[in-house]
Amino acid sequence: MNELIKIVEAEYQDVRAKMPDFKPGDTVNVHVMIREGNKQRIQQFKGIVIQRKNPNTNGETFTVRKVSNGIGVERIFPILSPNIEKVELLRQGKVRRARLFYMRAVKVKLPGLRKKNSSGGAVKEIRWIKILPNKILSTCPALCRVRPVQRLTSRLQKGC
Known part of the structure; x- marks a missing residue:
């Protein structure tokens, strides 16, 4: 049983190695695979990372927020999702909190x-x-x- 767990964790380590090291407050561009019927396309979601949940686990997620036409849009992405093509780190932000929920007051x-x-x-x-x-x-x-x-x-x- 331990060997199976090690094999699965080693597989996920490769995915984690491809991710840039980003923190809350950083501006990222997430490339997400969207499937519509038989078609596939890549959609970019550019915004500020508000939080990272459950770090260093297989259930780790991060929340990205952007303001589009005056309306705030938040999206939660699992780190190990096969739908995420890549995550680009555009700009590093300096914040003093791990959860930036105050960004919702736009x-x-x-x-x-x-x-x-x-x-x-x-x-x-x-x-x-x-x-x-x-x-x-x-x-x-x-x-x-x-x-x-x-x-x-x-x-x-x-x-x-």
Whole structure:
């Protein structure tokens, strides 16, 4: 029985050796095999690693988060999945936590407002609004009065 376990673990060690050493906070590009009927294609999922669960086990997973069109998308990938073609490490981030769930309170970049500077040229001003999760909004009555982003962005564009 021990020989069988050693054979299986040795097989998985080869897969682990191909993976780059990435940590939470790193930006990665995961190439995933997607099967649609008879067709196969590779889909890329680029985002920030939020967490790694069950490290150094066969059930190890990692969660990647990206913001697409203002909507946060998270995906959980098993390290030993045969559907993962490769994982590219694009940028290393420096964080002080192992679980980056605070990244779910996303900052959204609004369309820039243009103002004229003293020399007459237009300067683009970028405004950031922090979107808070619904749980926080429902527990804090002061934050419940915050308007939805659509109304807030239209007011900012009008100059209020």
